[in-house]
Amino acid sequence: MSRYAMETARWIRHATMDDFEAIMPVYAYARKRMAETGNPRQWGDKYPLPERIREDIAGGHTMLLVDDAAGMDQIPEDPAYPEPELDEHKGSHERIIGVFALFHDPEPDYKVIDGSWLDDRPYTTIHRVAASGLGRHAAGDLLDWSMRRYENIRADTGLKNYAMQHILETHGFTRCGNIIMPENKEIENVRVAYQRHDRPLDLAERERAAKHLVAV
Structure with missing residues (x-):
């Protein structure tokens, strides 16, 4: 592998x-x-809090997407x-x-949804x-890395986070409805819920998804 390929991989x-x-400045x-693109309330000024980040790391949940290009004089903007x-x-x-956090246990905030998983x-x-x-x-x-490993994935994002909504939908995620996060006056508590899986839906699941898409 060339030096260029190693540094940009x-x-x-x-x-x-x-x-x-190093993670704190990323968030x-x-x-x-988010604030610059009209979405100031999804994370507010502080989310995720340092203790939340430390807890994610300690639990083995935090994953980093990295490269080794910091030593390059000229870093390609969009290398292959x-x-x-x-x-x-x-x-x-x-x-x-x-950076993102990955969990395999059921998400308590996903138990109730205005819509249908x-x-x-x-x-x-x-x-x-976060990028x-x-x-x-x-x-x-x-998302691509996660989809290559897990057949059933859920996620949520802000009502005004149109960029993330677009990314999720172009990666095959279905908009399933809205969920309510725990009350926090500094951030919005309504989120758009998404799900994707790579196995065929059975009849009942297809009907449920179709009804929801019509309602949305």
């Missing part, structure tokens, strides 16, 4: 507590971009690189391109997706 790894200080950048795969090594000139089978949840602004297509890479 991306990979996925679990975050450790050593990454905490700060994401909050700033292979699909990122899981690789737990830390680059010597590493940059965080994106595609099914009630076990699922993986994606939370707290650092250092590379393009971060959210898409994270």
